[in-house]
Amino acid sequence: MERKILLKEDEMPRYWYNILPDMPTPVKPPINPKTMKPINPDDLKAIFPSEIIEQEMSSQREISIPQEVLDIYAIWRPTPLVRAYNLEKALGTPAKIYYKNESVSPAGSHKPNTAIAQAYYNKKEGITTLTTETGAGQWGSALALAGALLGLNVRVYMVKVSYEQKPFRRSMIHLWGAEVYPSPSDKTEAGRRALEENPDNPGSLGLAISEAVEDAATHDNTNYALGSVLNHVLLHQTVIGLEAQKQFEKIGDYPDVIFAPCGGGSNLGGVGLPFIRDKINGKDVRVVAVEPASCPTLTKGIFTYDYADVAMMTPLLYMYTLGHKFMPPSIHAGGLRYHGDSPILSQLRKDGLLDAVAYNQTEVFEAGALFAKTEGIVPAPETCHAIKGAVDEALKAKEEGKEKTILINFSGHGHFDMTSYDKFLSGEMKDYEYPEKEIKKALDYLPKV
Ligand SMILES: *Cc1c(COP(=O)(O)O)cnc(C)c1O
Numbered sequence: 508m509e510r511k512i513l514l515k516e517d518e519m520p521r522y523w524y525n526i527l528p529d530m531p532t533p534v535k536p537p538i539n540p541k542t543m544k545p546i547n548p549d550d551l552k553a554i555f556p557s558e559i560i561e562q563e564m565s566s567q568r569e570i571s572i573p574q575e576v577l578d579i580y581a582i583w584r585p586t587p588l589v590r591a592y593n594l595e596k597a598l599g600t601p602a603k604i605y606y607k608n609e610s611v612s613p614a615g616s617h618k619p620n621t622a623i624a625q626a627y628y629n630k631k632e633g634i635t636t637l638t639t640e641t642g643a644g645q646w647g648s649a650l651a652l653a654g655a656l657l658g659l660n661v662r663v664y665m666v667k668v669s670y671e672q673k674p675f676r677r678s679m680i681h682l683w684g685a686e687v688y689p690s691p692s693d694k695t696e697a698g699r700r701a702l703e704e705n706p707d708n709p710g711s712l713g714l715a716i717s718e719a720v721e722d723a724a725t726h727d728n729t730n731y732a733l734g735s736v737l738n739h740v741l742l743h744q745t746v747i748g749l750e751a752q753k754q755f756e757k758i759g760d761y762p763d764v765i766f767a768p769c770g771g772g773s774n775l776g777g778v779g780l781p782f783i784r785d786k787i788n789g790k791d792v793r794v795v796a797v798e799p800a801s802c803p804t805l806t807k808g809i810f811t812y813d814y815a816d817v818a819m820m821t822p823l824l825y826m827y828t829l830g831h832k833f834m835p836p837s838i839h840a841g842g843l844r845y846h847g848d849s850p851i852l853s854q855l856r857k858d859g860l861l862d863a864v865a866y867n868q869t870e871v872f873e874a875g876a877l878f879a880k881t882e883g884i885v886p887a888p889e890t891c892h893a894i895k896g897a898v899d900e901a902l903k904a905k906e907e908g909k910e911k912t913i914l915i916n917f918s919g920h921g922h923f924d925m926t927s928y929d930k931f932l933s934g935e936m937k938d939y940e941y942p943e944k945e946i947k948k949a950l951d952y953l954p955k956v
Pocket residue numbers: 616617618645646734735736768769770771772773774775842843887889890918919920
């Protein structure tokens with residue numbers, strides 16, 4: 508009856524898993540917004556280092572993790588795989604529930620797994636400054652952490668609602684020595700244009716991306732770092748799933764179903780892609796993306812080429828999208844408010860290798876509160892989505908009288924989200940109707956490719 512399944516530092520995976528060569532249907536290439544033709548990798552050199560560009564399109568199945576990155580990972584990795592006995596008991600389920608605890612990183616989420624790697628490759632190529640966007644503040648703080656540990660300047664454009672709702676994420680970013688601006692800001696063309704149209708614009712991830720990319724493209728020795736969506740980000744995150752596989756092997760178990768929250772898809776890809784490799788090779792395992800009902804990209808979106816940002820500056824990605832003009836309601840899971848999704852995960856979804864469900868935020872917080880009361884850790888609002896998926900699966904197992912092994916990717920803790928928990932506890936939290944009209948309108952703006 509072991510509760511925590513731990514790995515030693517020297518059992519940490521030495522490589523990341525790249526799923527590109529194993530995909531039944533290849534991912535379609537990004538499109539250059541100026542020429543509307545598939546992108547030339549050289550076009551990306553204005554904002555990314557060459558090793559990252561190579562990883563983005565690599566056909567190599569296993570990519571070595573540099574020693575310097577492993578050394579920093581070892582501050583908190585390998586992360587524990589924990590059996591949620593108390594949650595199982597509270598649910599009265601015959602299912603075994605495990606969670607992979609990515610909240611133990613210094614920034615409190617899975618995001619440093621790629622932040623450290625990206626900062627490393629940029630530094631290696633002489634870059635001195637990284638720019639980025641952040642929604643709930645988790646990615647911004649993860650990159651600020653990476654900047655502090657590797658000695659790079661970091662400038663963060665933070666979605667305005669979060670900037671106002673989460674002052675302590677801001678403090679963390681400052682403490683690690685980075686700069687942070689509310690987006691839309693007056694620092695960029697994209698920001699100034701958005702403010703002109705609507706001075707009360709609450710911001711969105713898509714808009715903040717436009718600002719960060721513009722900043723990087725217009726300053727010397729400055730590159731852009733993206734916290735999700737792109738292939739190299741999912742690649743770096745696979746350290747999660749590779750560790751989990753070793754941990755399950757240790758106890759002679761294997762998950763039947765895996766739940767992860769899905770914003771742009773990095774933690775889901777991170778935990779899920781190594782298992783999807785097994786699935787492609789015939790193993791019976793289900794990987795499920797859990798989304799907010801108010802931003803249901805994989806469950807209600809369209810699979811097509813679309814811009815990754817509002818200002819239509821970024822390349823077009825072939826992905827599930829709600830339209831780059833879609834402004835999701837200001838739900839508490841800020842990290843899940845993105846109109847698009849990872850092209851890799853989108854293609855896997857299309858090919859039936861990935862499942863998806865969507866929930867409203869109140870029911871999601873109920874599941875998170877149950878987790879906090881039984882297992883003790885306060886989950887991030889994003890993470891609550893995965894917990895809700897797992898709770899429903901465990902209750903279904905109870906109904907059917909089936910044993911089942913469930914894995915939750917515990918993507919982050921919610922210590923900076925207590926305002927949201929207060930809203931939940933006081934009953935002030937509201938659910939948003941499925942924004943059908945807004946999505947329909949946004950889909951009218953899909954680019955013709
Ligand atoms: C950012 C974030 C997410 C969503 O982003 P993905 O790229 O989809 O993983 C989920 N959980 C936490 C804790 C996050 O910080």
